[in-house]
Amino acid sequence: MIDPRGMTIGQAAQAAAARWPRAPLFCAPPDPGRAWDPEGRELTQEAVAEAAAALAERLAAAGYGRGHRAALDLENRPEHLVWKLALAALGISCVPINPDLRPAEVAYILADSDPQLCVAAPNRRAALAEAIALGEGRALIAPDEPPPPAPARPRPGAPAPEDEASVIYTSGTTGKPKGCLLSHEYELELGRWYLTCGGLMAMTEGERLYNPLPLFHVNAGILSLTAMMLSGGCQIQPARFSRGAWWRDIRACRASIAHYLGVVIPALMAAEPSEDERAHALRFMVGAGVEPTLHAPAEARFGVPLIEVWGMTEMCRIIAANEEPRRIDTRAFGRPRPGLEARVVDDDDRDVPPGEPGEMVLRHSADAPRRGFFSGYLNKPEATAEAWRGGWFHTGDTVRMEPDGTLIFVDRKKNIIRRSGENIAAAEVEACLLEHPDVAQAAALAAPDPIRDEEVFAAVVLKPGRAADADMARRLFDWCMARMAYYKAPGWVLFMDALPVTGTQKVRKHDILPPGASPEALAGAIDLRAAKKR
CATH class of the missing domain: 3.30.300.30 (ANL, C-terminal domain)
Known part of the structure; x- marks a missing residue:
């Protein structure tokens, strides 16, 4: 594994390509009904790095650079990865767009993040153009089109680890989504932390990770993708979750790890048993939201442990139930480990007794509470300060902490x-x-x-x-x-x-x-x- 501490994303990508040039980094499994790569495609670390370098050269020649932002509406296509790494190499922040959003919702994100360039897949261009038309005019191109001249000069100097790398929008409790500012340091630490969880999640070089979640989310777009880049592994990325394709893809693409959400497991359990569901090479699956009544039956049926984890966009360190006993008859999601401290508090931020429900609050440590967390909410300093009141990040999730430190999810405190x-x-x-x-x-x-x-x-x-x-x-x-x-x-x-x-x-x-x-x-x-x- 490459230790990315002190690096930018661009530097880490170059180091990975030099170490594992021929190793596949991104795999689109075959899918005849998909608009791109219907026969499937794999890209090596070297191929991705070369494509990203060529794109970065074109963007730099057009005047784009450090401090700019670019909105990407590229679905789960390989082009998203190439653009993400090209932007990072120049210090341009990536603003990924959820293709399910309506034009007015996208228009809000564009107005809030103010990207200098918008990039859309061919089938997404009309929708993004409609969103742009609702606000200020912005340049819109296809991923293979030459960029127009940048509307403003970039900041001087080379990208730094603390610079903004992404703006990821999350649902806000007051209605409008909030843009989470994520640094290069944050994104690389997210991948490093995942690789070092150990226990039932122990990883080696060359893992093949199947992730059907969208690239505009932290899970697939940063967590697993960065982890695979840093370890010579490959992310297997379908267009979206499909119950019919799940085991077929996992078997055909030789996946060793898979990611799920709560909806995936009941869908798989409702399907008729198949040969593929036991003829796979998975060592574990990682996700959140499995009903306790389904957890043991699913593990028995599919022959693979389901590791429940907890995470959120604002924090780069997941908490994982990756050590036995996992207590799969509850909603337990593990215990904090060094580098992440947790408390359970009442509405006045006072600790509640063990076993009692309260809000989970987190920090890295007393000396550096915000290390490894997001840089703040874009254009919302008051919301950032409120979330960090008392020097602890308030998650909005109600949990119980058992005497041994095990955290059990109860409900979301936020609306x-x-x-x-x-x-x-x-x-x-x-x-x-x-x-x-x-x-x-x-x-x-x-x-x-x-x-x-x-x-x-x-x-x-x-x-x-x-x-x-x-x-x-x-x-x-x-x-x-x-x-x-x-x-x-x-x-x-x-x-x-x-x-x-x-x-x-x-x-x-x-x-x-x-x-x-x-x-x-x-x-x-x-x-x-x-x-x-x-």
């Missing part, structure tokens, strides 16, 4: 709905519904879902004279689908005469749908889940 691995701000859904001319009040909350972990549940109060029926529910659904990413639209709608509120007029969401209660048992709840499609 966030987590559907199939996507974080959805309830406030964003509520704001969209309230813009509809027929809506007087709206509350969005998480409803349990057997496949997707959670689903968006919307309680709606209509203006006088409006019909509270299935047709109205579908109109509200279509309204949201036209304005937000498909996964944010309500999967359930319940019409109410009034929302229950506290004495200070805060909505009592637990009175609408009690924790753990199924919407299917709620009279009047309208199920729209089947209509939620990309």
Whole structure:
């Protein structure tokens, strides 16, 4: 493994290419229905480095460099990796775009991050152009087009480890997503930390890691990709998760590690048993959100341990249940190790007794609490300060800490709905519904879902004279689908005469749908889940 401490991403990529020039770094498995590389393709460390160097030369000649930003809407294509490394080599920050976002949502990200250049795959160009048209004019090119002249001069000097390498947008509890500023040092430390977890996650050179998650997220775009680059390994990157392709790809591409989210395991368990699901070379799978009742049966059926981990964009160090006993009958996700300290606190930031629920707060150490964390929220210094109050980062997750230090997930303290691995701000859904001319009040909350972990549940109060029926529910659904990413639209709608509120007029969401209660048992709840499609 290459120790990247003190390096920039560009320096680490060059070192990896020099050490393992012929080793594959990125693999697109065969997929006849995919718009790119339908027959599959592998790129070596050397090939990626050469393509990134040539692209960086073209960008530098056009005047792009340190301190600039570029927005990438390239899906899970190999071009994303080449562009990411070319940008990093010049000190240009990468702003990856979720292709499921609607134009208005992308327009917000572009206005907030102010990229000097936007790059889109051919099938994404029209959508990104529409988003650009909603705001200030920005240069838009295809990944193989020559860049236009940069609109401003770059900062002098070579990139440094502490420089910004990415802006990753996460759902904010107040509605609009927040841009997490990630440095070169952060991204390389994320990969190094992953490689050194040890235990059941012990890795060697040349691992082949199957990751069906999107490259615009930290998991596939930074965590596993950087780890593979630093260890001579290969990331196997399908277009997205497919139950039918999962075991076929893993077997054909000789994967030794696989990443999952909670939605993956129930989907695989619901499939008919196949020969491929036991004829693989996986040593372990890494993910989060497996239902405790499914954990042991899945390990027994597939013959591979499922290692539950916890992480978030703001922190480059995952916590992993990679040592026995793992307590797979609970939502345990491991214990902190040197380089990461954790406490469980109440609303006044006082420690709660062992075994009691509270918010998990984290830091590197007393001397350097923010080492290995994000650099802050873009354009939101107040939000950054609030998250770091008292010198500890407040995760917004409610956990229990057992006497032996084991952390067990309980719930999200923040007003966030987590559907199939996507974080959805309830406030964003509520704001969209309230813009509809027929809506007087709206509350969005998480409803349990057997496949997707959670689903968006919307309680709606209509203006006088409006019909509270299935047709109205579908109109509200279509309204949201036209304005937000498909996964944010309500999967359930319940019409109410009034929302229950506290004495200070805060909505009592637990009175609408009690924790753990199924919407299917709620009279009047309208199920729209089947209509939620990309």
